[in-house]
Amino acid sequence: MITLSRRRFLKISAATMAAATAYEGGNRVITHAAEKPESGTRTVPTFCNICFWQCAGIATVRDGKLWKIEGNPLDPLSHGRLCTRGTGGVAGHDDPDRLRTPLLRVSERGEEKWKAVTWDEALNFMADKMRKIAAEHGPEAMGAFIHGLGGSFFKHTLRAYGTNNIVAPSGAQCRGPRDTGYTVTYGDDASSPERTDIVNADCIVLIGSHIGENMHNTQVQEFAEAVGRGASVIVVDPRFSVAASKAKYYLPIKPGTDIALLLAWMHVIVEEKLYDKEYIDKYGFGFEQFVAEVAPYTPEWAYPETGIEPGMIRATAREMARYRPATLIHTGRNSSWYGDDAQRSRAMALLAALLGTWGRKGGLWIPTKMEIPAYPHPPYPQPKREAADNPGNKYPFTTESVSTGLRDATISGKPYPIKGWFVYATNLMYSLPSHEETIRAIQNLDLFVVCDVSPSEIAGWADLVLPESIYLERHDDLSTTNFKTPFVALRQPVVAAPDDQKPNWWIAKTLAEKLGLGAYYPWKDIEEYLEYRVRAAGLSYGQLKRDGVILGAPKPVYYEDGAPAVFDTPSKKI
Ligand SMILES: Nc1nc2c(c(=O)[nH]1)N[C@H]1C(S)=C(S)[C@@H](COP(=O)(O)OP(=O)(O)OC[C@H]3O[C@@H](n4cnc5c(=O)[nH]c(N)nc54)[C@H](O)[C@@H]3O)O[C@H]1N2
Numbered sequence: 001m002i003t004l005s006r007r008r009f010l011k012i013s014a015a016t017m018a019a020a021t022a023y024e025g026g027n028r029v030i031t032h033a034a035e036k037p038e039s040g041t042r043t044v045p046t047f048c049n050i051c052f053w054q055c056a057g058i059a060t061v062r063d064g065k066l067w068k069i070e071g072n073p074l075d076p077l078s079h080g081r082l083c084t085r086g087t088g089g090v091a092g093h094d095d096p097d098r099l100r101t102p103l104l105r106v107s108e109r110g111e112e113k114w115k116a117v118t119w120d121e122a123l124n125f126m127a128d129k130m131r132k133i134a135a136e137h138g139p140e141a142m143g144a145f146i147h148g149l150g151g152s153f154f155k156h157t158l159r160a161y162g163t164n165n166i167v168a169p170s171g172a173q174c175r176g177p178r179d180t181g182y183t184v185t186y187g188d189d190a191s192s193p194e195r196t197d198i199v200n201a202d203c204i205v206l207i208g209s210h211i212g213e214n215m216h217n218t219q220v221q222e223f224a225e226a227v228g229r230g231a232s233v234i235v236v237d238p239r240f241s242v243a244a245s246k247a248k249y250y251l252p253i254k255p256g257t258d259i260a261l262l263l264a265w266m267h268v269i270v271e272e273k274l275y276d277k278e279y280i281d282k283y284g285f286g287f288e289q290f291v292a293e294v295a296p297y298t299p300e301w302a303y304p305e306t307g308i309e310p311g312m313i314r315a316t317a318r319e320m321a322r323y324r325p326a327t328l329i330h331t332g333r334n335s336s337w338y339g340d341d342a343q344r345s346r347a348m349a350l351l352a353a354l355l356g357t358w359g360r361k362g363g364l365w366i367p368t369k370m371e372i373p374a375y376p377h378p379p380y381p382q383p384k385r386e387a388a389d390n391p392g393n394k395y396p397f398t399t400e401s402v403s404t405g406l407r408d409a410t411i412s413g414k415p416y417p418i419k420g421w422f423v424y425a426t427n428l429m430y431s432l433p434s435h436e437e438t439i440r441a442i443q444n445l446d447l448f449v450v451c452d453v454s455p456s457e458i459a460g461w462a463d464l465v466l467p468e469s470i471y472l473e474r475h476d477d478l479s480t481t482n483f484k485t486p487f488v489a490l491r492q493p494v495v496a497a498p499d500d501q502k503p504n505w506w507i508a509k510t511l512a513e514k515l516g517l518g519a520y521y522p523w524k525d526i527e528e529y530l531e532y533r534v535r536a537a538g539l540s541y542g543q544l545k546r547d548g549v550i551l552g553a554p555k556p557v558y559y560e561d562g563a564p565a566v567f568d569t570p571s572k573k574i
């Protein structure tokens, strides 16, 4: 087995850096010759990037040094409180291990020998190789693995170049099966952040979701509140999680047997007629077939499967029904677990429907979003071949790209060869199953570029490593995430990047210009882009810069308040 040596990579990149710039260690203060060192305290609103939740925060700089970040009280996600990872985010700025300058490999892949190069050299190298790949194999032969909001400008450049082979961990590695399960049931997915009305729920069912440990800020705050007011909590987890320690009912299930429990719960709810008949009559389709399907799955049948006693299965089914529709069947998030995950999520979605909780207060709200027009750009060229990650629609129900599928295509050369990889903010060596297969795929590439903030394991394999400035040193695209309240948040630089790191938008734009695709970036700098978009939505950019967050007019999020009950399924019903 080929092992990864992050420590060696670190050593080399640090040695390269020593030659490239004089780095003075952890507490470097940036001063430009003519300027006086900054003194006093100032605050800058921005939003967090340590996870995808995008909580808005306010960062403080004291005497020119990044000091701390706290929640922005205007933010409906954080309510002025960040999680411990979010408050720790400032450490990224002074991280002595961070990448500092573009690095070009000077040896074989897998051997870690690098030279520091300028951005011009780095992006010329990348653009030349991308042109060659497009000429020899077509632009679709360039693939990308991109995680998070910071990748949006790279996606733009890659689409302008002509490839549709852009994948993300959200599909095969994270919430893909869940969103498939909910989409086949309701015609819409579980959303991100999840549409979970924890704050209004009287009964909360956590099936493989360890709120508190997974740190999703809004959910943790709402869960603490719900526990405080005595909501009934049912936790199903093989492991005694923190959430389990707060539960009224804790069901230590055998791993991988959730579907058996879910079928038995639904059996009890149907048999004892505890379901929401009115809701099912109005929105449901195929209820008779459903009743017949769950008939054999008694709690006695589920007991040896799950290890949960029949009495406990009945008691918890009744508890859920007792509080409906304010019973929240939490959708979970990461669901790429055992291979039956989409069906497991589908069963959870159906349980929620049986209790009439989708679109209901205390259940699963209907997301709203601030609509912000895009900055106009020429249309993308139409790729000549279908995306390589899901050939022949092998996974017909997936709502996301398939990251392992792009890797398979790179190994097999089928449905066509993939010759370039661009990897942004995802550490494939650890997060994609089987790093042996990832290494095999990498050996087939003509170009392999990684953009990261730190010398990740995957960066150790790249031909070219692009160092990004951390989120507290850059602008990004606007945050207009799905939520109960429409809002927009701005990320803006708090401090300058300490070395030769650059923001994603600058790298993506400069690369596009070198590829002759400058027409896709008709703006001079990111603020021109952001200001255009904010104004086009009828909002004030000045206000957004000052406050960090602008709330939109509230929209109904429950059916009873007028949220539209639309199901984009073949039957137009649940
Ligand atoms: N601290 C921290 N927080 C994070 C992340 C992180 O890396 N660190 N990652 C973020 C990301 S990307 C995501 S997607 C989320 C993931 O967070 P979650 O969506 O909560 O998912 P998991 O962490 O995969 O697992 C949740 C729980 O499922 C339990 N479990 C395992 N097998 C079974 C089973 O067969 N049945 C049942 N019922 N339970 C089972 C586990 O014991 C665990 O407690 O967390 C996010 N938050």
Ligand SMILES: Nc1nc2c(c(=O)[nH]1)N[C@H]1C(S)=C(S)[C@@H](COP(=O)(O)OP(=O)(O)OC[C@H]3O[C@@H](n4cnc5c(=O)[nH]c(N)nc54)[C@H](O)[C@@H]3O)O[C@H]1N2
Binding pocket: 049, 147, 150, 169, 170, 173, 174, 175, 334, 424, 425, 426, 427, 428, 430, 431, 432, 451, 452, 453, 454, 456, 468, 469, 470, 471
């Ligand atoms: N065995 C196992 N595998 C899993 C999971 C599991 O529970 N167990 N969880 C799965 C899930 S749910 C997910 S979402 C995936 C997540 O897997 P990944 O997508 O790999 O996410 P992270 O591990 O957070 O790695 C993020 C990378 O981005 C870099 N980074 C951080 N900030 C920035 C930035 O601002 N700019 C740039 N350019 N880079 C940045 C970090 O240095 C790091 O190298 O893993 C999946 N894989």
Ligand code: SF4
Binding pocket: 048, 049, 050, 051, 052, 053, 054, 055, 081, 082, 083, 084, 085, 086, 087, 215, 216, 217, 218
């Ligand atoms: S949940 Fe924590 S890490 Fe994630 S965006 Fe919010 S504060 Fe940052």
Ligand SMILES: [Mo]
Binding pocket: 173, 174, 175, 334
């Ligand atoms: Mo995830």
